[in-house]
Amino acid sequence: MAETQALTKKDLKSDQDVRWCPGCGDYSILNSAQGVLAGLGIPRHQMVFVSGIGCSSRFPYYMNTYGMHSIHGRAPAFATGIKLANPELTVWLVTGDGDGLSIGGNHMAHILRRNVDVKILLFNNEIYGLTKGQYSPTSRTGLKTKTSPMGSVDRPFNPVSFALGCGATFVARTIDTHLKHMEATLAAAAAHKGSALVEIYQNCVIFNDGTFDSIADKTLRDDKTIDLEPGKPLVFGKGRDKGLKVEGFDVRMVPAESADVWRADTRSAGPAFVMSQLDSDPTMPRPIGVFRSVAAPIFNEGVQAQVRDAVAKKGAGKLRDLFYTGDMWDVR
Amino acid sequence: MTQTRNVGAELPSQQFENVVIRFAGDSGDGMQITGSQFTHTAALLGNDLATFPDFPAEIRAPAGTQPGVSGFQVRFSSSDIHTPGDRPDVLVAMNPAALIVNIKDLAPGGIVIVNTGQFAERDVAKAGLKSNPMTDGTLSGYRKIEIDINDRVKRALEGSPLSPKDVQRCKNFYTLGLMYWLYSRPLEPTIAWLKDKFGKKPELADANIKALTAGFNAGDIQELFQARYEVAPCTTMVPGTYRNITGNEAVAIGLVAGAELANLKVFIGSYPITPATSILEQLASYKHYGVVSFQAEDEIAAICSAIGGSYSGYLGVTTTSGPGMALKTEAMGLAVSLELPLVIVDVQRGGPSTGLPTKTEQADLLQAIFGRNSEAPIPVIAASTPSDAFDCAVEACRIAVQYMTPVILLSDGYIANGAEPWRLPDVDKLPRFPAKFTTVAPEGGFLPYARDEKRARPWVKPGTPGLEHRIGGLEKAHLTGHISYDPENHDFMVRMRAAKVAGVRDSIPTPAVVGDKQGDLLVVGWGSTYGSIASAVEIARGKGQRVSRMHLRHVWPLPAGLDEIFASYKAILIPEMNLGQLARVLRSEYQRHEFISYSKVQGLPFKTFELNDKIDAILAR
Numbered sequence: 001m002a003e004t005q006a007l008t009k010k011d012l013k014s015d016q017d018v019r020w021c022p023g024c025g026d027y028s029i030l031n032s033a034q035g036v037l038a039g040l041g042i043p044r045h046q047m048v049f050v051s052g053i054g055c056s057s058r059f060p061y062y063m064n065t066y067g068m069h070s071i072h073g074r075a076p077a078f079a080t081g082i083k084l085a086n087p088e089l090t091v092w093l094v095t096g097d098g099d100g101l102s103i104g105g106n107h108m109a110h111i112l113r114r115n116v117d118v119k120i121l122l123f124n125n126e127i128y129g130l131t132k133g134q135y136s137p138t139s140r141t142g143l144k145t146k147t148s149p150m151g152s153v154d155r156p157f158n159p160v161s162f163a164l165g166c167g168a169t170f171v172a173r174t175i176d177t178h179l180k181h182m183e184a185t186l187a188a189a190a191a192h193k194g195s196a197l198v199e200i201y202q203n204c205v206i207f208n209d210g211t212f213d214s215i216a217d218k219t220l221r222d223d224k225t226i227d228l229e230p231g232k233p234l235v236f237g238k239g240r241d242k243g244l245k246v247e248g249f250d251v252r253m254v255p256a257e258s259a260d261v262w263r264a265d266t267r268s269a270g271p272a273f274v275m276s277q278l279d280s281d282p283t284m285p286r287p288i289g290v291f292r293s294v295a296a297p298i299f300n301e302g303v304q305a306q307v308r309d310a311v312a313k314k315g316a317g318k319l320r321d322l323f324y325t326g327d328m329w330d331v332r
Numbered sequence: 333m334t335q336t337r338n339v340g341a342e343l344p345s346q347q348f349e350n351v352v353i354r355f356a357g358d359s360g361d362g363m364q365i366t367g368s369q370f371t372h373t374a375a376l377l378g379n380d381l382a383t384f385p386d387f388p389a390e391i392r393a394p395a396g397t398q399p400g401v402s403g404f405q406v407r408f409s410s411s412d413i414h415t416p417g418d419r420p421d422v423l424v425a426m427n428p429a430a431l432i433v434n435i436k437d438l439a440p441g442g443i444v445i446v447n448t449g450q451f452a453e454r455d456v457a458k459a460g461l462k463s464n465p466m467t468d469g470t471l472s473g474y475r476k477i478e479i480d481i482n483d484r485v486k487r488a489l490e491g492s493p494l495s496p497k498d499v500q501r502c503k504n505f506y507t508l509g510l511m512y513w514l515y516s517r518p519l520e521p522t523i524a525w526l527k528d529k530f531g532k533k534p535e536l537a538d539a540n541i542k543a544l545t546a547g548f549n550a551g552d553i554q555e556l557f558q559a560r561y562e563v564a565p566c567t568t569m570v571p572g573t574y575r576n577i578t579g580n581e582a583v584a585i586g587l588v589a590g591a592e593l594a595n596l597k598v599f600i601g602s603y604p605i606t607p608a609t610s611i612l613e614q615l616a617s618y619k620h621y622g623v624v625s626f627q628a629e630d631e632i633a634a635i636c637s638a639i640g641g642s643y644s645g646y647l648g649v650t651t652t653s654g655p656g657m658a659l660k661t662e663a664m665g666l667a668v669s670l671e672l673p674l675v676i677v678d679v680q681r682g683g684p685s686t687g688l689p690t691k692t693e694q695a696d697l698l699q700a701i702f703g704r705n706s707e708a709p710i711p712v713i714a715a716s717t718p719s720d721a722f723d724c725a726v727e728a729c730r731i732a733v734q735y736m737t738p739v740i741l742l743s744d745g746y747i748a749n750g751a752e753p754w755r756l757p758d759v760d761k762l763p764r765f766p767a768k769f770t771t772v773a774p775e776g777g778f779l780p781y782a783r784d785e786k787r788a789r790p791w792v793k794p795g796t797p798g799l800e801h802r803i804g805g806l807e808k809a810h811l812t813g814h815i816s817y818d819p820e821n822h823d824f825m826v827r828m829r830a831a832k833v834a835g836v837r838d839s840i841p842t843p844a845v846v847g848d849k850q851g852d853l854l855v856v857g858w859g860s861t862y863g864s865i866a867s868a869v870e871i872a873r874g875k876g877q878r879v880s881r882m883h884l885r886h887v888w889p890l891p892a893g894l895d896e897i898f899a900s901y902k903a904i905l906i907p908e909m910n911l912g913q914l915a916r917v918l919r920s921e922y923q924r925h926e927f928i929s930y931s932k933v934q935g936l937p938f939k940t941f942e943l944n945d946k947i948d949a950i951l952a953r
Contacts (some may be wrong), residue, residue, distance in 0.1 A: 331570070
């Protein structure tokens with residue numbers, strides 16, 4: 001069978017026409033994911049893509065793997081069930097800012113805190129695309145949309161801060177136009193044991209075009225972002241001359257030589273959290289890369305271990321014993 | 333037998349065919365344990381029995397108040413019975429609130445046993461009463477037995493290492509001992525239970541056993557009663573091995589059995605909700621049966637995880653009650669569209685909204701059959717008694733697996749918490765319906781939405797090489813399962829799903845009519861009205877009335893042959909604990925018949941006499 005040979009990106013493309021808008025950031029994410037997954041050495045029949053509802057959630061239809069396009073916001077619950085019932089499967093979940101943080105915020109919180117071994121791609125375009133342009137839980141305050149004609153009054157979610165607060169064991173951020181970075185980030189997520197959340201800044205060309213230009217534009221990117229690479233100095237800028245230092249509950253800009261070495265596995269998620277809060281400061285670079293990566297017990301392994309232990313301790317249950325137990329009496 | 337067994341045997345012993353006892357006290361008084369222990373012993377003695385626990389939604393409402401009253405009614409009999417009885421013959425009242433809430437139900441001339449230790453002025457006030465019911469005439473017409481159980485227990489446990497507060501917590505076992513004496517029951521089963529339960533706290537086991545024995549001995553010593561009573565073992569029960577079972581236990585066991593009969597394991601994704609919770613609890617203890625249990629973050633995640641479990645090749649199960657059903661609605665629609673097996677257990681309770689969480693109601697029939705967006709047919713079956721819930725759970729699994737469909741199993745609070753003897757099935761005689769997983773592509777290629785003779789689509793586990801495919805909630809093209817917005821295809825698929833579920837009818841029997849094949853009146857029921865209807869029809873027929881009955885297990889799709897049955901009676905009566913939901917369904921399905929709806933929505937089952945009054949009224953028309 002073809003599965004015994006290494007997969008190529010092409011093997012993971014399904015026979016369905018991709019139906020996102022021309023120029024949508026989703027194309028590059030699909031492409032990167034196919035590339036990364038092809039390189040994992042996992043046969044495609046062991047892969048399951050699960051999604052909710054929204055533009056991003058069409059993703060499973062384009063993957064030549066198993067897949068389920070479920071209902072709005074609930075993909076984490078389906079993914080949890082799939083993984084619990086068959087832990088051998090490699091389960092990826094595709095969601096968006098509305099699906100994952102608004103209608104499905106509850107399930108997102110719980111899959112992260114349980115540490116189910118599922119990789120989660122959160123496409124954040126800061127807008128509702130499939131319903132044609134309403135503000136989302138990540139839209140910036142003041143954004144004018146059809147449902148916020150005078151500007152959105154909502155304060156937005158910070159997806160990385162949210163995930164850290166949920167106790168996520170792996171949290172990262174990348175950008176749809178930064179292909180090399182995206183592939184490295186997805187590969188790191190794939191390698192993580194436990195739930196991994198990757199926020200992907202994704203441009204919606206129709207309803208929120210250019211929302212990430214001020215940091216993601218190729219000419220600005222080096223100065224306006226900083227890549228959090230575990231074990232590497234927090235250095236950024238075209239000339240790699242600027243750096244960051246975590247001090248107390250804040251982050252300070254320093255010359256490159258004084259920069260901290262980034263650690264994503266500190267006992268407290270504090271450094272990752274203060275780093276995630278830089279979003280609100282336009283004078284600071286926007287952190288991308290790996291905010292947090294720590295080892296923790298994996299939910300699906302714990303659940304399956306209990307089933308194994310129970311069988312080992314009590315023996316595999318027999319139906320007759322299920323019926324004929326407790327106080328019985330005979331009627332003749 | 334204990335040595336106490338024959339003491340006091342000089343009192344005359346009276347035989348009764350059946351007796352109804354209601355234990356009533358504060359939520360913290362342990363009345364549910366007292367009742368279930370009495371039941372347990374009655375079962376071991378071979379009585380037929382039925383129970384009706386009735387307790388408040390609050391775990392501990394303020395002590396001594398009427399909302400805090402918890403009751404447990406048990407009927408035990410030497411003949412076949414169908415209900416826990418209309419009226420208790422004996423009421424045990426641990427405080428004024430318990431007395432006043434329950435006294436109106438006591439049969440005229442019935443025995444009321446009152447714990448006078450709990451009838452001080454402040455106790456009467458706590459119950460919200462202006463006068464003491466012991467002395468104000470409330471108890472006239474009843475046989476009143478007064479015992480200061482507080483004091484008796486204190487004396488019985490003199491020298492006990494327990495605190496005075498803990499000593500008082502043994503009151504319920506004193507009461508139980510007294511009832512064991514009165515009805516000539518052995519203490520051993522309860523003593524064994526106490527030793528097992530308090531294995532790690534022998535001082536508690538010891539204290540409760542002392543209280544139990546003291547209560548039993550009091551019957552001899554205190555000359556409280558003029559006679560002892562006996563209820564002989566039931567001789568009309570079908571031969572076999574029995575155990576006592578509640579509806580929720582039967583559902584849990586039935587789901588494990590149903591899955592095994594399909595060669596599957598259970599995946600239960602549930603969220604705690606009264607009165608369904610104990611099914612999840614019990615299944616969580618069946619891990620050695622391969623059960624994967626997942627307590628989800630909410631009702632929606634619960635059903636979604638179960639669908640995920642089914643997708644991976646388990647038998648997905650979710651358990652809930654009315655409010656949870658409402659939340660699961662959208663996911664049920666997805667399950668209809670995905671065409672995966674799934675069992676949804678709805679243990680109904682009083683509604684709307686939070687309603688009456690601990691009280692029973694046939695609340696959700698219409699929600700179960702119709703409560704989804706668009707055309708989303710789901711087979712619905714309803715358990716009629718605690719032991720029937722086992723067979724219904726197995727049947728739900730069968731339909732789910734054979735037809736690749738979600739199935740709704742309706743139970744209710746009355747069945748869930750009520751208990752009756754269950755004749756244990758012979759494992760080898762249970763029906764087998766092995767799931768068929770597709771593992772290789774058939775000739776011509778794999779089609780995820782091709783169909784077999786039951787219109788079921790193939791079930792493929794992720795992980796199967798070469799059969800990778802995608803499923804989802806968007807409309808699918810016939811055969812390929814690809815997304816399709818084609819108008820003709822949508823029309824075809826809507827009709828296909830409807831035809832598949834309607835086709836379940838081909839696999840179910842026409843329900844039996846009990847009584848005459850034709851007559852003046854047919855009483856049609858579904859769910860937990862079974863016992864009341866069976867009793868009432870028995871009584872009516874005993875009076876010579878031409879009344880028959882029929883009970884529906886499959887409420888959607890309805891079985892074949894009903895139209896002809898309905899045509900054989902002059903009138904059709906449908907008693908329901910709702911405002912006529914089955915009547916509404918039958919009126920739309922069988923328009924040439926008239927259905928008389930008889931409703932009661934009090935959070936309580938029908939009393940047999942209420943149905944007989946209604947039957948009499950119809951026949952007198």
